[in-house]
Amino acid sequence: MTLQFFPRSSKLVRFAITGLMATQAAIATTVISEFTLTTPGIDSTRAALAKSERLSGQDIYRKAAPAVVYIETEQGTGSGVIIDANGLIVTNAHVVEGAQQVAVELADGRKFMAQVVSQGTPGCVDLAVLKIQATKLPTINFAAASSVEKGQEVFAIGYPKGTKPSSITRGGVSNVSIDQGRIDTDVTLNPGNSGGALLNDRGELLGINTGGRRDATGMNFAIAANKVQALVQALKQGLSPILGQYVSLTTSSSHDLAAKLLLNGAVNNGTLQKSDNLMCGDKSRADLYTFKGDADQPVKISMTSSQIGSYLVLLGPNGEVVAERQSKERGGTATMLAKLPVAGTYTVIANALHPEQLGAYQLQATVPLLFEQGRLTRTSPQLQDGSPYSSYRFTGQANQTIALTLYQFDFDPYLILLDSEGKKVVEGKADRQSKVDIKLPRNGSYTLIVSTVNPNDRGRFLLSIQPSEETASPNAVSQNR
Template sequence: MNKQLLRLVAAVVLAGGSLLTLETGLPCFYSNPVLAQGREKLAAEDVYEQASEAVVTIYTGRGSGSGFIINADGLVLTNSHVVENAPRTVTVVLKDGTRLPAEVIAFGDKNLDLAAVKIRSQDNLPTIPLATANSVRVGSEVYAIGSPFGKFSGTFTRGIVSRLDEEEKQIQHDAAINPGNSGGPLLNAFGEAIGVNTAFYSSRSRNTGISFAINLEQVESFLVAVQSGETPRLSAWKNSTSPRSLTLDGEVVNGSLRDGDETLWDESFFDVYSFEGWAGQQVIIEMVSWELDPYLILLNSDGTILTKNDDWRPGDPNARIIITLPEDGTYTVVVSTFKSEQSGDYTLRAYN
């Protein structure tokens, strides 16, 4: 689990074959705006050939939807309504039919229909870059790829941007989408994602030429929250097995994080505990280990992250949270590690 800005080198393959390498705090999901100038628009068939390999179908066991891969390590964007009632592990199917297990790792807030899914143990998957900000104009040609009705994977449709809804931060377009297209990309004429398809207007469950995609402004904010571990709801504990009870009397709880345990988005193992608290109550939570670098996350009853801690104090890698609870309710403590795949024993205690 990250405690400082990561220095990550991200290479994004552009339409012209050049590489953009950036050293930033977050992986780069975008095309190079400088090199993008002067590019020629692609023919429709070339847009499909370039983008379709990175469009996936997501099967939850209760339904299906679409999504698209935005980094080679297997981070997939989709709609929250595609996976909100899914078990923690879903199946992602690539264009060639390869079926891969994946985990639902993050949701947008209640007003943002976005979710992130992580395909595990991958490092060379095809991707779709995000377009540069403010590049969408009414009248621009757009394309959609998805799996309508969960049966017709790789379906390609085209249209134009009909309207930009600045208040709702949506792109209205007339490329045909239907149930099952949800979560798939809306693409520009360079094969870049300019939005995430989310809905269409209809009174009889068929497309009427009015479709909507979530715009890049909201997508970008969501990705920042995912990468920093600050999404309002993370399915890693939302859909986990029942948390262990944690008392606030200082009793020491012994636990361990091992290979085979559930993992967070960065592949760090975790355990989940819960306790009852009330507004104004001060609570101290401590995690200690000689075998791993402890990391604590505290969530309120709706899954919102209240606070997190890595180092107790300078030179001490153990974790400690001191907080005055904001409301009555059930609180969740996520016990994890600073680095991915660390394992070992730990102790946990909470008191007031």
Template sequence: MNVKLLQKATSGILVVGIGVGANLTNFSAVNAQIRPDKTIKIRHKNQTESILALSIEEQTNIRVYQRANQAVVSIDTDKTNGSGTIISADGMVLTNAHVVSQGGIVQITLADGRKVKADVIGFGEKGLDLAVLKIRGETNLPIIRIARPGYTKVGQRAFAIGNPFGRFQGTLTVGIVSRIDRERGLLQTDAAINPGNSGGPLLNSAGELIGVNTAIFTRGQLGGNIGIGFAISIDRVPEFLTAVREGRAPLVAQQQAAMFDEQLAKQLELNALIEVKGNLDRESNVLPVDNSYYDLYAFEGKAGQKISIDMSSNQIDSYLILLNSNDQELAQDDDSGGEKNARIIITLPEDGTYKLLANSYEAGESGEYQLKIEAISPRIRPFFERERINYYR
């Protein structure tokens, strides 16, 4: 929020094996009637009548989507994209603080495709990853009702709607509430959540808001969804909304922006080879969602520069996370270095500051580690090729 428990609604698009397996060209329903026995009778033009029966679960999915989708928006800033929930007819939108961390004015895309402007009018305090926007000039918008706090249960159905990867607005995914972390105010769900879902709603079977999607737990360098997502519980929302309405909520996301502040990082000079020894313990930084320890490093990189990053230890399960200057995830890894060692090999996409988290896989793991960062020189081409070919690609 994106990344191993950092949720960032950001960045590039990965398209994996998407195909259309059904031909719906000849399906043309002229009218449909819902019968008392819960089936739908569909009359086809120039075809014999057929019966399409929907299960109770399917009917619930459709009902939730129809009730809620028109009140889910896509949010775009200069650096990120995410989702949000309209909670008042005059245009108040609930989302994540990290989606709109720069504050000011953002662009909203409504479910009907209209693009409107919105102002950030409040952020959560003490690390609460929530923000409220106010859409300009709207008075009769559809809304999603907020569920009663304290009534969400493990095992109940959960529905997520949002704009994954900033490309698929209005996407519905379905799962259950897998776990409730009351101490940190988080709901865990297996409903698929991906970058771009950040700030969007997690709903119950009545189409009511039970959480604000904020993070995923993932493994490997691709950082995709593996069925462990997190939403801020609705129990944390009413007090925050009261502060916003009374004008007491901060207008700057100070604590969110400072989470991976490069000024707090250990600075590294990226030459041919860097070797660092470190130790993760109770004095280290703590990743909020899974309580794992990490050390933060920063270095300057160049576009097209290929680097190898290794983290090894015989005391902890090493985990690496690489971010760009905007805290957008570029790569992460658990065991590519062999056994419990981590490795990332990557070609840097741009000039600028990069941030590296030397992390433990499990919460509370303590121990020493070794970090090695090596600049891998590109193959040197003959001089006459250098004028015509960018040999870093």
């Protein structure tokens, strides 16, 4: 079976407005033009219709059409649905994919430039959320996900092939898969309908019309409203704006989509199960966590399980992948170390390594006393024997046991730890990947010197220092150079 995403209408009808080709920075806030046009009878009709149950096609159009918008980019046209009176609009990701500017025209003729505030991908969650600078906009109520049934009459409102005003077509539901977020219909759709509304006979939003089969007619599909609600809920909870490019979210009205992850807090005990979110690539299960961090703050996030292989992804506030790490096939620990690039809310994806893996895990996030990713080169300062070195400072407390963890060393490391008076606390060589526990003698600042066993060695290294509850191991560092 080959699925077709309805493309943007190839015939581009430009707005006759100066400044359409504005810069991306201006798109988020610039109102192109605003009219005070009204549609006769719309307001009174909408109020009357709210009291009724099943509506005629004419009444459904009068009720819902004001909340269906026309979308234009430099690549084509599509449709969208206003889901928040303060300017949030949902459409398909493929309608705005790759666009440098997105223009929106409301049913009453007002025109705005829109900002893409959240975007999935056609291969994962083909939804995007736009924001325009407007208030008191008409919206469409969501239908209950459980209300969709095979054989149910449905209606589609959109702007096929870029024609205005919007049009309405009707059809029936041929198949429903709410868990997968998909509704199959035979309602007539054309290019330009993408992102428009699929409605029930009460004018409630069942889904967002998306595409259909290339090799058949009357076999089209929409993304179910519960997936739309999940994306909007994720946006309002501060989750990554491009989360929909990685994870197909499972909605839940009883709790947040993501749990709070406390830095230096208790271990989070979780379980990946069949009802959890799906990773788009391999259909493995995933849980979501969020935490707030500061720019340049070091973090260490570990996921441990004896039942599944662990896979971790850290997404930044702007959607960038900050770090990712996996454990071995089953069991073990996946550990991410990173310096946060900016202040904001970060999203952690706790994921199983393979689709068939389900089970319990433990997740913990800590703030290391020190986290460094460095490189020793020919221009690095040298010790007396000619070995290159780098030095780093951190603050510790008397009788505090710290865990010095070494990762990804290109050379055999030689370590020297000095207290605030310049006295050696520990000195010697360590394994390239190891954990060294050290008990600090006093309060104050400490200096860690990272060097090489062989004076001729050079290369990269990654290390962290954080508080440890373990007993210090006096033999963890060998004194032989």
